[in-house]
Amino acid sequence: MKDKKPELNTLCVHAGELRDEKYRGAISPLYMATSYAFEDVEAKRYPRYFNTPNQEALSRKIAALEHTEKALLFGSGMAAISSALMAFLHRGDHVVLQKTLYGGTFNLVTEEFHKFGIEYTFTEGWAPEDFETCIRKNTRVIFIETPSNPLLTVTDIKAVAQIASKHGLVSMLDNTFASPVNQNPADFGIDLVIHSATKYLGGHSDILAGAVAGSEEHVEKVLQFGKNFGGNLSDYTVWLLERSIKTLGLRVKAQNRNARKLARFLQKHPDVSAVYYPGLKSHPDHALAKQQMKGFGGMLSFELRDGLDARQFMKELRLIKPSMSLAGVESTISSPMLTSHALLSTEERHKQGISDGLLRFSVGIEDKKDLIKDIEQALVKVTELVG
Structure with missing residues (x-):
């Protein structure tokens, strides 16, 4: 019989935690270094590569909370959203987006995508058929937000994930309003789950951060884009965010x-x-x-x-x-x-x-x-x- 997975509050406190092996403190130690050894080490660590000890530890915690294989941390919710989208969209590609979206996401698409030759369509509504009718031959991504900001519309996650899968598309969902406590989109088939960690994950109005969670394959693509565009977090903010998530549930x-x-x-x-x-x-x-x-x-x-x-x-x-x-x-x-x-x-x-x-x-x-x-x-x- 397999051991039962830890419950929510246990994951919030203990998943991915760094152990203080030297002094045995009760909390994760903070590693502030921006320069690490590159020879005779298991990993060449560099803050912009998303692989410092604190970044890796907190990424494991967020992945555990979202029921995904991996996660990445970013400097803001918009850095997470833009990195996820741009990692899978190239010149000539097309993306379908939910009509009811956070204003920052809407502005990113309408103000920036034409500069990169990326086409987009906003749905007329948020029913499954609204998404399917917008798909073109060059569509690569479906992006949704549920519940939406600010009207709290609710989109059928499973249906959209199935539509994306049927057409070979990458599905992305902004899970900020729900948080992992209320909703786990990966359980319904969503490929990438995105958060403005400034909001519920941080929870104390003192942290600016973002997160992307998904399969190892999908997160690796976001990682490669993120390395080049440099939108990761400082380790002190990472440490503060880990502290905050302990009380998330x-x-x-x-x-x-x-x-x-x-x-x-x-x-x-x-x-x-x-x-x-x-x-x-x-x-x-x-x-x-x-x-x-x-x-x-x-x-x-x-x-x-x-x-x-x-x-x-x-x-x-x-x-x-x-x-x-x-x-x-x-x-x-x-x-x-x-x-x-x-x-x-x-x-x-x-x-x-x-x-x-x-x-x-x-x-x-x-x-x-x-x-x-x-x-x-x-x-x-x-x-x-x-x-």
């Missing part, structure tokens, strides 16, 4: 619980016109989310009723911080129009369903009662302003 599960409570509260509030959260039964993709997610995540979006000023609402909050990023232990809120999707034109945002009044809410680990009180007092104040 605890943090994300607490955020899941809070987000579900807050989504239900907002859905019932008369001053809120719409709530986007896959954990709500009213969400159009709720059934699909239940099939492929272990938890519904700590992210949600909502819109206030007509006449209420969303920007003024954010100014009236006292506990929840108006802030650009997401997924920290503290609750934050932002306007996609002003932050994550500011690079898109008004027409492009509205085509994706992102209204000017949409608010993206990253629910933290605070007591849910305090979060509800803060929202209630802000709604009272913003309502008073309209009489």
